[in-house]
Amino acid sequence: MSARVGVVLFPGTNCEHDVVWAIEHLGGSAELLWHGERELRGVDAVVVPGGFAHGDYLRTGAIARFSPVMESVATFASAGGPVVGICNGFQVLTEAGLLPGALQKNAGLKFLCETVECRVETTTTVLTNQADPGAVLRLPINHFEGNYVCDATTLERLRGDDRIVARYVRNPNGSLDSIAGVCNEARNVVGIMPHPERASDALVGSTDGAVLLRSLLAAASDTTSPRTALGHKVGV
Amino acid sequence: MRFEARVDVTHLPGILDPQGATVERSLPALGYDNVSEVRVGKSIRLVVEASDEAAARAQVDEMCRRLLANPVIEAYEIDLAELSST
Numbered sequence: 001m002s003a004r005v006g007v008v009l010f011p012g013t014n015c016e017h018d019v020v021w022a023i024e025h026l027g028g029s030a031e032l033l034w035h036g037e038r039e040l041r042g043v044d045a046v047v048v049p050g051g052f053a054h055g056d057y058l059r060t061g062a063i064a065r066f067s068p069v070m071e072s073v074a075t076f077a078s079a080g081g082p083v084v085g086i087c088n089g090f091q092v093l094t095e096a097g098l099l100p101g102a103l104q105k106n107a108g109l110k111f112l113c114e115t116v117e118c119r120v121e122t123t124t125t126v127l128t129n130q131a132d133p134g135a136v137l138r139l140p141i142n143h144f145e146g147n148y149v150c151d152a153t154t155l156e157r158l159r160g161d162d163r164i165v166a167r168y169v170r171n172p173n174g175s176l177d178s179i180a181g182v183c184n185e186a187r188n189v190v191g192i193m194p195h196p197e198r199a200s201d202a203l204v205g206s207t208d209g210a211v212l213l214r215s216l217l218a219a220a221s222d223t224t225s226p227r228t229a230l231g232h233k234v235g236v
Numbered sequence: 237m238r239f240e241a242r243v244d245v246t247h248l249p250g251i252l253d254p255q256g257a258t259v260e261r262s263l264p265a266l267g268y269d270n271v272s273e274v275r276v277g278k279s280i281r282l283v284v285e286a287s288d289e290a291a292a293r294a295q296v297d298e299m300c301r302r303l304l305a306n307p308v309i310e311a312y313e314i315d316l317a318e319l320s321s322t
Contacts (some may be wrong), residue, residue, distance in 0.1 A: 059306055066303075095306065102308040105254045149251055149309055174252065 003220035004139065006043035008073065010053035010064050010087070015086065015197065018047045022197035026210060028089040028217045035067035035098065045082040045126070045220035049090030050142070050195060060088060060145045061095035070096055082126035082219040084191045086142055088179070090191030099184055099191045101150030103143075107174025109143040117169035118121070118194055120178045122162045125183045126219035127190040128210050136169060136207035137147065139194035146193040148175040148196055156208050158182055188219070238285050240290040242315040243303045246277035280304055283319065290315055 005023045007016050009032045016032055023030040034041060035053075050175035053064035064070070070092070072101065077083045077098055085093035093099045106112060117140050120131045131137075150158070155176060158164050173193075181192030196209030247253040255276035263271045286292035296314050305312040 058303070062303060062306070094308070098307075102306055104251070104309055107252065107254050109254050109258055147252075149255070174254070206303075 003028045003032045003044045004042070005045045005047055005216070005220060007031070007042055008046060008048045008069055009035050009052070010035040010092075012053050012055050013049055013051035013088070015050035015088075015195065018195070019047050019086070019156060022209070022213055023047075023134050023154050023217070025200060025212050027123075028213075028218060028220070033066070033069055033104040035069045037070045037180045038072045040069075040076055045075060045084070045216055046087040047216070047235040048073070048083070048092050049197070050087030050089060053088055053092060056088070056145075059095070061091035062222050063094075064092045065096040074098060077177045077184070077189050079190050080083065080171060080186065082216060084216055085189075086126050086143075086195055086197065087146075087193055091145060091191055093189065093191045098181055098189050100154045101148055101176075101179075101182065103145045103150055103193070104147045105145050106143070106147050106172075112146065112172055113138050113142050114139075114172070115199075116172055116194065118166045119169055121164050121167055122183075124162070125187045125190050125215075127181070127183075127192065127215050128165060129218055131211045135168060135211075137166075137194075137211070138199065138206045139196060139209055140198045140206075141172060142198075143173070143193055148174045148179040148193075150176065155158040161185065163187070166194075237288065237292070238283055238319040238321065239289065239316050240291070240319055241282050241284055241296045243280040243282070243296065243300060243304055244277055244313045244315070245280065245300075246275050246312075248309055248311050251309050270310075271286050277310075289316060290320065 007019050020030040091103045120135045167178040171178040184191045196212040199209030200204035248269045256274045260274035
């Protein structure tokens with residue numbers, strides 16, 4: 001049975017169908033999870049996709065984090081379930097406190113829409129377990145608030161615990177330490193600014209993102225995950 | 237009692253403020269070459285009903301911590317004024 005991935009849909013999300021398409025293209029199954037519902041319907045992994053959840057009003061992700069679905073996502077994450085936030089989804093996960101730091105306006109105050117090179121810095125996360133360490137991936141970025149910041153103590157901890165998941169080869173947005181993605185302590189929650197789902201077929205210019213989504217599918221299929229013991233259905 | 241709260245949200249010291257930096261760079265072009273430490277923030281106004289000023293302040297402070305500001309990158313200041321009950 002293929003792994004089932006839930007893709008969270010807020011008002012203003014706009015990358016959900018790209019993620020669903022890419023997951024299915026890579027052999028998984030995917031379904032949308034409406035933000036107003038608490039039920040995760042037994043999915044094996046959750047993606048919080050990109051867009052402008054709740055219009056990005058106040059701050060990116062600030063309103064979205066209070067949506068009912070996010071309580072369930074937090075419970076799922078604390079039970080070890082794989083959770084990935086892409087772009088706006090990364091911003092939502094930091095606002096929700098599931099990932100450290102914050103994403104603020106790009107240093108150059110420009111909306112960036114381009115393909116960048118990112119280096120995979122660790123392969124022991126739910127988004128990188130199938131990638132080669134140090135692999136450089138060409139991935140699209142599409143954001144105004146992608147400038148990662150955190151305090152010095154947090155940065156030290158991220159470095160020391162090998163929790164910087166990916167770095168930009170050439171920093172496009174002023175991110176601290178060129179950070180493109182980070183993970184939580186348990187390594188089952190990952191946030192990343194570039195869009196792997198938009199680089200999962202040769203037709204759109206790069207297939208470099210496919211290895212990341214394949215990693216997520218592998219993590220979602222892992223029946224030894226601790227969440228199995230906590231009553232979440234796996235692979236059903 | 238009704239209080240008007242003015243909440244000022246700004247970047248924490250030490251966190252790069254890209255908008256403040258851009259404004260600061262543009263001012264010398266207008267002849268203001270003696271300006272530094274420009275910071276751009278948000279101003280949020282709201283009216284809150286509470287039994288007294290302390291209760292109102294405590295509640296607005298909680299709103300700031302939970303929603304209005306992101307303590308990872310932002311600082312906030314609250315200014316409260318009682319509204320006349322006419």
